[in-house]
Amino acid sequence: MTQTTLAEKSLRGDRVIQATIVAYIILFLFAKQTDGLAHAGSWAFLVLGTIILLIFLGLMIYNLSPFHPLHSFPGPLIFRSTNFAMLYIVYTGRRHLFIARLHEKYGNFVRIGPNKLSILSGDAFHTIYASAKGFDKSLAYRPGHFPDTGLFFLRKREEHSNRRKAWAGAFNPAMLVPSALQNVVDLRISSMDSFASRVLQDRSNQMIELLKRSEGCVLDFGTILARWSYDVMGDLTFGQGQSFELLKGGDQNGIIQNGQKAMVVFDILGEIPAILDILWYLPATREIHCLERLAEKKLQDWKCKPSNGPELLYHLVQKTGEGDDGNQLLILDTVLAIQAGSDTIAGVLTLTIYHLLANQDVYQKLTQELDEYYLHEQEINVSSLLKLPYLTAVIWEGLRLGTPLPGLPRIIPKGGATISGSYVPGKTIVSVPVYAHQTSKGNFSPEPLSFRPGRWLQGGLGPDSVLDSSAMICFSSGAQSI
Helix, strand or coil: CCCCCCCCCCCCHHHHHHHHHHHHHHHHHHHHHHHCCCCHHHHHHHHHHHHHHHHHHHHHHHHHCCCCCCCCCCCCHHHHHCCHHHHHHHHHCCHHHHHHHHHHHHCCEEEEECCEEEECCHHHHHHHHHCCCCCEECHHHCCCCCCCCCHHHCCCHHHHHHHHHHHHCCCCCCCCCCCHHHHCCCCCCCCCCCHHHHHHHHHHHHHHHHHHHCCCCCCCHHHHHHHHHHHHHHHHHHCCCCCCCHHHHCCCCCHHHHHHHHHHHHHHHCCCHHHHHHHCCCHHHHHHHHHHHHHHHHHHHHHHCCCCCCCHHHHHHHCCCCHHHHHHHHHHHHHHHHHHHHHHHHHHHHHHHHHHHHCHHHHHHHHHHHHHHCCCHHHCCHHHHCCCHHHHHHHHHHHHHCCCCCCCCEECCCCCEEECCEEECCCCEEECCHHHHHCCCCCEECCCCCCCHHHHCCCCCCCCCEECHHHCCCCCCCCCCC
């Protein structure tokens, strides 16, 4: 049995398997003593299978019964009865679309699991994530058999807050200049003092040279953007000279593929975390272990040639203890930095460029704005890019449609909570679906599913245009936004 439905409990799937094996042995020995060896094995298997089946059926019946605390919340029958239904939807890669359709059918509150609610509401987002009493993370963040010490995996708010301070040194104003616009314009960026801008400039120039050398060839630009983003995050995390050099040498070790597969495994098994404990020893989690070994090697290389910053690892090392526990914490945090930064950036950029190419009117307007503002590429700088209204609108529209993130699951504390006017019992897992929130007709209309940058400009898309900028929740918020 691998699902927890009555409450969010730390149920270890591998220990459940061990207990099942022990139970089988006991039944086998009992049958051997009474009926002899001939049918002992089949009898024990039949009895144990019947018990497990009855437990599952009993849980499903309870989950659908009026006695369940979430009985009053609507949702599809199969999803209210078992977590395996949503696990399958996540496996298909269409969860964000599926949950959006559920909210269209059932309203703001949808029961997407025996003990899970998806809540489509700006008020809910503030209560769950951004308020001073925001809730702890659910067991979906438990990293298998890794110690749950890395920033992303710390579920308690106080523990998360303490570790987050170690990250704070790397994210000061000197590092975080408004450089997001540099990721969109396929031009050289003038030299800047900050480390982050220097990394972006160097890697962008490298990508441009690669594209120029490949003129006339067919290229997978999504792959190039992925390599670029991994190189950028490698520089920012480990320092220039310690990165992956994927743009230069290709992804010979499958870093991108392993990272993407690891994220898929965590995403799928986050629906039933206990299964990850079972698969931890099997090839299904090979990519996760590959990421761990990669981060460990990079950490060792950095310690052989330590620097005084300003890369992220320098700041993390200053706030992390020595020994195996400290190294494991650094490994988990660096894996988080690489994956959270590179995979999401590459995905959003790829989708934004796709929309630009698929909508020639948008492409032409953006090109016209850039051509009118800049006579020479040497004139381009961040300050002037921020003044371009249509470019800014394209970026926001790309973020709006390009972040098909799941809701970030949180667990209601004991005693329950009132969310958007409705009482939600304690121990319920709640989330606000990012994609559904950013494509809701109540937040963005008309044509909430279309790439229309004009909605971000003055006047929007007409007199009936609706744009709620606070509905952009792709960056999350609050004390546990990472």
